[in-house]
Amino acid sequence: xxxxxxxxxxxxxxxxxxxxxxxxxxxxxxxxxxxxxxxxxxxxxxxxxxxxxxxxxxxxxxxxxxxxxxxxxxxxxxxxxxxxxxxxxxxxxxxxxxxxxxxxxxxxxxxxxxxxxxxxxxxxxxxxxxxxx
Amino acid sequence: xxxxxxxxxxxxxxxxxxxxxxxxxxxxxxxxxxxxxxxxxxxxxxxxxxxxxxxxxxxxxxxxxxxxxxxxxxxxxxxxxxxxxxxxxxxxxxxxxxxxxxxxxxxxxxxxxxxxxxxxxxxxxxxxxxxxxxxxxxxxxxxxxxxxxxxxxx
Amino acid sequence: xxxxxxxxxxxxxxxxxxxxxxxxxxxxxxxxxxxxxxxxxxxxxxxxxxxxxxxxxxxxxxxxxxxxxxxxxxxxxxxxxxxxxxxxxxxxxxxxxxxxxxxxxxxxxxxxxxxxxx
Numbered sequence: 001x002x003x004x005x006x007x008x009x010x011x012x013x014x015x016x017x018x019x020x021x022x023x024x025x026x027x028x029x030x031x032x033x034x035x036x037x038x039x040x041x042x043x044x045x046x047x048x049x050x051x052x053x054x055x056x057x058x059x060x061x062x063x064x065x066x067x068x069x070x071x072x073x074x075x076x077x078x079x080x081x082x083x084x085x086x087x088x089x090x091x092x093x094x095x096x097x098x099x100x101x102x103x104x105x106x107x108x109x110x111x112x113x114x115x116x117x118x119x120x121x122x123x124x125x126x127x128x129x130x131x132x133x
Numbered sequence: 134x135x136x137x138x139x140x141x142x143x144x145x146x147x148x149x150x151x152x153x154x155x156x157x158x159x160x161x162x163x164x165x166x167x168x169x170x171x172x173x174x175x176x177x178x179x180x181x182x183x184x185x186x187x188x189x190x191x192x193x194x195x196x197x198x199x200x201x202x203x204x205x206x207x208x209x210x211x212x213x214x215x216x217x218x219x220x221x222x223x224x225x226x227x228x229x230x231x232x233x234x235x236x237x238x239x240x241x242x243x244x245x246x247x248x249x250x251x252x253x254x255x256x257x258x259x260x261x262x263x264x265x266x267x268x269x270x271x272x273x274x275x276x277x278x279x280x281x282x283x284x285x286x287x
Numbered sequence: 288x289x290x291x292x293x294x295x296x297x298x299x300x301x302x303x304x305x306x307x308x309x310x311x312x313x314x315x316x317x318x319x320x321x322x323x324x325x326x327x328x329x330x331x332x333x334x335x336x337x338x339x340x341x342x343x344x345x346x347x348x349x350x351x352x353x354x355x356x357x358x359x360x361x362x363x364x365x366x367x368x369x370x371x372x373x374x375x376x377x378x379x380x381x382x383x384x385x386x387x388x389x390x391x392x393x394x395x396x397x398x399x400x401x402x403x404x405x
Contacts, residue, residue, distance in 0.1 A: 014315060017310070024344070024345075034376065035196070035376065038374075038376025038377070039380060041344070042345055042377075045347040046348060053349075104347070104348060107348070107383055107385050108384070172395075192375070195378050198375070202395050202396055229382055230379055231378070233370075233393050234373045234374075234375065235399065235400075
């Protein structure tokens with residue numbers, strides 16, 4: 001695993017701290033602006049916390065990426081858990097299937113530049129986000 | 134065994150190339166935030182206020198509030214071409230975020246038709262203050278910070 | 288049972304308790320801090336509490352819920368709570384997440400938060 005990629009397992013809430021710090025560290029390394037870094041960190045924090053709430057454990061992978069002009073960070077957040085039955089429903093603001101906060105997916109999407117979610121019921125859910133800057 | 138992953142939502146708002154071009158356009162178009170007296174900041178918004186622009190403006194606004202430790206921010210929208218529900222929601226979001234930083238927002242430059250549109254569309258502006266003219270907004274802001282400064286002195 | 292230790296120094300200025308939050312607001316730390324502040328209130332009875340948010344860079348909705356729990360518990364003990372120095376990234380992040388922070392009383396600076404209690 002190169003310095004441009006980092007893989008972390010999340011099981012308990014104190015692991016979120018480590019994940020967010022890893023994202024911020026990578027953001028600093030690639031020279032990402034503070035606004036973009038804060039937005040990405042917030043999205044990753046929200047998504048990772050959801051994993052801990054709704055599934056036993058998960059894996060977060062951060063990777064430095066680049067397009068023609070800008071550095072960026074890609075973050076994969078995946079869990080082995082019940083999966084999301086109706087992604088379209090989960091993506092609508094203010095709808096939650098359990099608990100008051102729901103999955104926070106629409107909000108996290110607003111904070112990033114690219115957002116991709118795939119879920120297989122009963123198996124795993126994977127969210128991929130990219131933030132440029 | 135092959136996993137049949139069901140990809141149902143792929144969203145890519147901007148490609149890198151478009152971002153670079155937009156960034157240049159933003160820099161050309163972006164008006165500086167004016168620092169008035171007493172910790173009052175002011176920014177006129179001109180043209181179309183879409184979600185991408187709103188996000189950039191909010192970012193600049195909040196950073197300026199932190200940098201200047203501002204307690205009042207005036208957003209003048211007399212130059213905004215279209216004010217519909219989406220635009221109103223952007224403005225409401227900006228004022229909520231500023232409030233969380235301890236800064237109150239006044240949206241100035243509401244034309245009579247914009248005021249009517251907001252009411253007719255049933256938009257809840259909540260705690261966001263609005264005025265018709267920039268002048269009124271500045272007056273309100275100065276009165277408010279004047280009062281705050283008096284409280285600090287006593 | 289030993290008392291919980293948090294790396295946060297509670298500071299009393301006049302009759303106001305100043306709590307400088309640092310780092311990330313995750314579960315265990317917030318629980319300990321909440322207990323510590325509530326215990327302090329029993330002993331010292333300040334008239335208000337200021338949470339200095341200058342050291343918080345990232346806050347998601349779950350963190351906000353924990354913060355709300357602390358603020359509401361403290362208020363029940365008779366001391367209103369004011370947030371100060373919230374950072375742009377935090378305000379923007381919570382706003383984009385559509386978090387409900389309507390319950391928050393926030394001032395730009397610690398000085399203004401102090402003035403609020405007069």
